[in-house]
Amino acid sequence: xxxxxxxxRAEIVRVxxxxxxxxxxxxxxxxxxxxxxxxxxxxxxxxxxxxxxxRASPELQMKKLLAQxxxxxxxxxxxxxxxxxxxxxxxxxxxxxxxxxxGATDRDIADDLEALLAALGLLSASRSPTRRLAVRxxxxxxxxxxxxxxxxxxxxxxxxxxxxxxxxxxxxxxVFLTGYPPACASLATVADGVAARWEFYWDxxxxxxxxxxxxxxxxxxxxxAAARAERRAxxxxxxxxxxxxxxxxxxxxxxxxxALGVDRLVMVLTGAATIAAVRASNA
Numbered sequence: 001x002x003x004x005x006x007x008x009r010a011e012i013v014r015v016x017x018x019x020x021x022x023x024x025x026x027x028x029x030x031x032x033x034x035x036x037x038x039x040x041x042x043x044x045x046x047x048x049x050x051x052x053x054x055r056a057s058p059e060l061q062m063k064k065l066l067a068q069x070x071x072x073x074x075x076x077x078x079x080x081x082x083x084x085x086x087x088x089x090x091x092x093x094x095x096x097x098x099x100x101x102x103g104a105t106d107r108d109i110a111d112d113l114e115a116l117l118a119a120l121g122l123l124s125a126s127r128s129p130t131r132r133l134a135v136r137x138x139x140x141x142x143x144x145x146x147x148x149x150x151x152x153x154x155x156x157x158x159x160x161x162x163x164x165x166x167x168x169x170x171x172x173x174x175v176f177l178t179g180y181p182p183a184c185a186s187l188a189t190v191a192d193g194v195a196a197r198w199e200f201y202w203d204x205x206x207x208x209x210x211x212x213x214x215x216x217x218x219x220x221x222x223x224x225a226a227a228r229a230e231r232r233a234x235x236x237x238x239x240x241x242x243x244x245x246x247x248x249x250x251x252x253x254x255x256x257x258x259a260l261g262v263d264r265l266v267m268v269l270t271g272a273a274t275i276a277a278v279r280a281s282n283a
Contacts, residue, residue: 005278009266012120016077016097016262019119023112025073025099030061032079036242039227040186044083044236046092053239054081057259058098059187060245063213066100066255067248075099077262088274089205089264095279097265100257106188106196106212109256110176113200113208117174120269122202130174130200138177142167147181148193156181169204176200185223189214200260202268210258217249 017027033052037045038060045053055061058076065071080096101108114130117123123130139147143159168175178198180188185195188211196212214220224241232238266278 002272002277005266005270005272006280008270009278012266012269013077013262015120016116019116020073020075020099023073025075026071028062028065028071028074028076029078030058030065030076031055032081034061034242036060036240036245038187038242039224039231039239041227041230041234041236045239046081046083047237056080056082057096059257059259060242062098062100062257063252063255064244064248066102067251072102073100089267091263091275091279094275095262097260097262098257100213100255102252102255104212104254104256106178106198106210106256109210109258110198110200113210113258113260114174120265122269123174130176131171132176132178133168133171134179135177135181136179138164138167151181151183153183156184165201165204165206168201172203174200174202185214187211187214187220187223205264205268206261207264207268208258208260211256213252213255213257215249215252215254217246220249221246 020027032055033048034055035052037053037056043056045056047053057080058078062074062076065074075098077097078095079093081093083092085092099112114123136146136148139145139159143163147156164177168177176198180195180197182190182193182195185197188195188197190196198210199206200208200210221241228238263275263278266272267275270278272278
């Protein structure tokens with residue numbers, strides 16, 4: 001355990017909270033133990049012996065808050081959990097920052113993120129600006145195929161890890177990977193055949209995942225049904241549906257939000273090589 005890194009981490013967390021407080025966001029705290037996680041393939045929430053699951057993200061609970069009047073800008077900073085994830089950049093327990101803005105798009109959230117990185121000292125007049133790289137262009141250039149005309153989920157994931165992310169790392173600095181195939185929309189809107197979603201990388205390490213949020217409950221239900229079927233086919237746990245979440249979606253109207261890995265952000269800002277180096281305990 002490096003005490004100086006822990007001191008720096010505490011400073012970073014203070015900057016995060018001050019940034020959002022100054023911009024009219026309300027800090028919220030939603031349950032860590034939940035009854036119905038979002039069904040996403042290969043993301044497994046640890047079950048709790050007394051019932052329910054530890055959350056992989058507070059997204060569904062935060063959207064239920066966003067649906068209420070007067071909660072147009074909210075953020076949360078707290079623990080999340082994923083089974084089977086451990087390595088230099090992964091830990092079964094990790095810290096997530098999520099924020100949501102009613103009436104916003106993923107482009108607005110990108111502006112938020114750039115302003116946040118500037119507040120943290122990662123972006124300045126003396127540093128290179130962030131880049132935008134469209135997913136379609138990335139696959140055509142670095143993988144030699146077009147996911148829109150020849151969709152293959154396994155090939156997409158394999159090439160992301162072995163070709164696209166190494167190319168992003170070679171570009172250096174901050175890179176927004178923008179506009180995903182509809183099959184990768186998850187909880188994002190789709191327009192003109194492109195999912196309104198981006199992921200942000202710093203020196204090749206993924207830090208954040210953003211959606212212009214899907215607020216169509218029927219479409220989201222269809223996507224969750226498909227994801228549950230795929231999870232069952234893969235032998236993964238089948239999660240129940242959160243009916244309160246579906247009821248909340250049409251009340252939101254429109255929104256955008258993002259999840260940012262705080263541990264990885266601290267790694268970037270301190271130069272730490274592993275996630276273990278930036279956490280007080282990595283059990």
